[in-house]
Amino acid sequence: MTLYKNIVVLTGAGLSAESGLHTFRDKDGIWSKYDYREVATPEGYRRNPALVLNFYNERRRQNAHVRPNAAHNALARLGAEYPGHVLIVTQNVDPLHEMAGSKDLIHMHGEIVKALCEACGSRHTIGNADLTLEVACPSCAKQGDMRPDVVWFGEMPYHMERIYDALAGCDLFVSIGTSGTVYPAAGFVLEALRAGAHAVELNLEPSEGVSVFVEAIHGRATEVVPQYVDRLLNFAPPSVSH
Numbered sequence: 001m002t003l004y005k006n007i008v009v010l011t012g013a014g015l016s017a018e019s020g021l022h023t024f025r026d027k028d029g030i031w032s033k034y035d036y037r038e039v040a041t042p043e044g045y046r047r048n049p050a051l052v053l054n055f056y057n058e059r060r061r062q063n064a065h066v067r068p069n070a071a072h073n074a075l076a077r078l079g080a081e082y083p084g085h086v087l088i089v090t091q092n093v094d095p096l097h098e099m100a101g102s103k104d105l106i107h108m109h110g111e112i113v114k115a116l117c118e119a120c121g122s123r124h125t126i127g128n129a130d131l132t133l134e135v136a137c138p139s140c141a142k143q144g145d146m147r148p149d150v151v152w153f154g155e156m157p158y159h160m161e162r163i164y165d166a167l168a169g170c171d172l173f174v175s176i177g178t179s180g181t182v183y184p185a186a187g188f189v190l191e192a193l194r195a196g197a198h199a200v201e202l203n204l205e206p207s208e209g210v211s212v213f214v215e216a217i218h219g220r221a222t223e224v225v226p227q228y229v230d231r232l233l234n235f236a237p238p239s240v241s242h
């Protein structure tokens with residue numbers, strides 16, 4: 001295997017599934033129980049802010065009980081030990097990458113452990129605490145404007161300039177545990193291919209965009225991610241590909 005200079009890893013809900021957090025589009029996924037238009041859009045929030053705050057309160061409470069799994073740990077090891085640069089771009093709002101020790105990390109869909117004040121734009125770490133309409137902003141003291149610092153459908157994901165710069169300069173793109181249905185993340189593989197990168201998918205099953213990847217390895221993240229990281233760290237030849 002080649003020694004890559006710049007690796008970009010894109011992660012999705014499938015990476016955290018074996019830590020006990022539901023994915024979105026699997027059979028028992030979050031969008032099988034909730035209408036995303038009600039709980040994950042600015043319009044839904046305007047219509048019923050308490051419902052939206054509760055949806056994220058429940059998800060934040062789950063965070064108190066989850067731990068990083070072998071796949072998060074393997075990616076943290078990759079970041080710490082790989083001789084090239086490794087950037088993780090996650091669509092996940094959970095804190096499992098940082099709990100595993102990953103340092104170079106972008107939360108493109110925000111972080112559930114943070115709140116954003118819509119009145120003054122300040123951000124605050126709230127950990128696993130609930131957000132309610134009674135919570136006042138620690139910066140401007142206004143009540144009722146503290147929302148989860150997550151990106152909703154129809155909003156611009158965070159740090160896009162930095163992400164596109166990294167994709168333009170990467171020589172390996174690895175997509176892990178994402179269905180490849182939500183843009184802009186679903187288009188990152190094409191940006192990486194345009195830059196001449198090798199593109200690999202690691203997912204339980206073939207994603208929407210599997211055909212554009214050069215290599216695909218299908219299986220549970222806790223199995224295939226540590227194996228793939230070992231391969232990168234040992235510069236070993238591929239074991240499974242298509």
Ligand code: OAD
Pocket residue numbers: 011012013014015017018023024025026029036040091092109151152153176177178179180181182202203204205206207219220221222
């Ligand atoms: P999805 O639920 O769309 O896809 C999860 C993917 O993980 C699926 O392709 C599963 O096959 C795969 N998967 C499930 N269990 C796995 C396991 N144990 N190991 C490996 N793979 C597994 O989740 P995302 O692609 O992350 O955005 O969804 C993208 C965005 O859509 C989310 O960030 C969220 C959502 O709506 C917003 O809320 C804005």
